[in-house]
Amino acid sequence: MSRLYDRARNAYWSVRGLPRPPLVLHGHTDGPWSVAFLPDGKQVISGSLGGSIRAWRVEDGEQVGTLMKEGSAVMAVAASSDGRWIATGGRDRTITIWNATTHEKVVEMKGHTDWVRSLAFSPDSARVVSGSYDKTVIVWSTTTGERLAGPLKGHTDCVFCVQFSPDGDRIASCDYGSDLRIWHSHIGELVIPPIQVKALSLAWTPIGQQLVAGGSTYIKLLDASTGSLLAEWKGHTNYIFSIAVSPNGNFFASASDDNTVRLWDTATRQQIGPALQCDSHVYSVAISPDGHHLVSVGEDRKGRIWSLQRIVPKSLLKNTSITSDDAVRVHFSTCLSQLTN
DSSP, X not given: OHHHHHHHHHHHHHHHTOOOOOXXXXXXXXXXXXXXXXXXXXXXXXXETXXXXXXXXXXXXXXXXXXXXXXXXXXXXXXXXXXXXXEEEEXXXXXXXXXXXXXXXXXXXXXXXXXXXXXXXXXXXXXXXXXXXXXXXXXXXXXXXXXXXXXXXXXXXXXXXXXXXXTSSEEEEXXXXXXXXXXXXXXXXXXXXXXXXXXXXXXXXXTSSEEEEEOSSEEXXXXXXXXXXXXXXXXXXXXXXXXXXXXXXXXXXXXETTSEEEEEETXXXXXXXXXXXXSSOEEEEEEOTTSSEEEEEETTSOEEEEEGGGTSOHHXXXXXXXXOHHHHHHHHHHHHHHHHO
């Protein structure tokens, strides 16, 4: 009944052209743990504990294409920036690369000794990095499956999140046991000493000078060259499992165990509007390449696609596609000046 109701509601609000609640995505029979937008912003990909990987149309929330299926739980999904590949990983310790159009398997990568927890593509789509419960990070060739770097060791707990920097030269990884690390992506050496921040989630800012990291109830903005704390946000009441920064760097989203997604202004350090309420724990969140949509997934086995044009002030949505590094620097310079004043 819930599924039919949500579909009918989605269709009604779409036809009427009225402000509407999020599109609700139904189909997973177990909780989805990870979600990503394809680079054209027209589809999202989600992976679940039941082993299914599904593609959804952003326009109407309908499932599209052939169902992709792993033999066990999927904890991580990622989409390449060239639109060709989807990467998945999870309980079976394997990273699988899928054709993003046909949903056919292309290559499998084996090397971790425990669950794969996080995945990310390099900006040029040539490499994919994985973080695992085995406390290591590995860099792979997207097309051949060859191990290019790693396993990178030093974390003392599960590597909850890994992300390439915008220029592809660095990788940030975090564990909740001890620290956040920044590695040279090609040679696997640390760029700076480990940053003493317990984090479950992280994201680079668009020009790669800062990192946003989420922990128990806090979110921290860190200088990627020194590891120093630049700003801090509080508002969630439980663990923050996912962070997504808008393409223009004006705002970011956080997803939490407290059943909410929250939006934050990077310049003022204020929450944008009320929290977006979900029915249960929220495990993953992503912002579309044009900055106009947000998708979340969680324990309630549903996905939700939110229209940010009705939530985020228009001033923060301007110049969503990055055209100048200086435009982004202005916002984070403002944040820093407010922190020191």
